[in-house]
Amino acid sequence: MNKTELLQGTLDLLVLRVLQAAPMHGFGIAQKIHLLSADALRIEEGSLYPALYRMERKGWIEAEWGVSENNRRAKFYRLTRRGRQQLTAETETWQRLTAAVSEVLAKAD
Amino acid sequence: MNKTELLQGTLDLLVLRVLQAAPMHGFGIAQKIHLLSADALRIEEGSLYPALYRMERKGWIEAEWGVSENNRRAKFYRLTRRGRQQLTAETETWQRLTAAVSEVLAKAD
DNA sequence: TCTTAACCCTAGTTAATCTAGGGAAGACAT
């Protein structure tokens, strides 16, 4: 079935949402998503870092090097204003599309 | 934002579900999804036919040529037993993943 | 000193969907 453990298109949404709560480094973002989803969502680093780079390039997030809770060098990301707008838009799209799929699943007969 | 009007990975699920309700030809499947979703989901023919071909190759659906309601030559698809199993599995995956995403969206703070 | 864990990164692959076409044939109006 799905090799990807993620619905394509949701990674950006998840990352934006987590960063809205608080600035965070990449590794921490992945951990938080994993934790909040009760193990259901697992973000591969090979997916995450390219995604962060993409989003930075689009101006949705900004990075700054710092030191993590574990005293490691880490790159902290935070939402920009455009990132907040993007989050709003993607959240709406997500709601609309999942509602639509649910409708089809429910009413197909 | 999303250029695709679909969450990737949901097309198979939608098609399987519609075919579970009744055998149908490709064009009709697209119409039915469009209708049931109240215009929110639109399946491009360039996405649909390759998807039907993939699913037939995987043994989830079977095709037979016939004549449509409008007296046109049309290829009617129906679910196989394995297609029904696949539908069950994909429905579960869908529920699990959307629930997980919702959790993250809700509890990130 | 060695291992493990925390952190970051990238090249290349895979695969789903879209774009942008093409074509045949029935229906219907003129």
Add this chain to the structure above:
DNA sequence: ATGTCTTCCCTAGATTAACTAGGGTTAAGA
């Protein structure tokens, strides 16, 4: 009869997200 519209099917090539499968550095702890 001609032309146009609609229904139905199909495909090549592009795009792009996410994955696989690596690689590397450095702090902590045994």
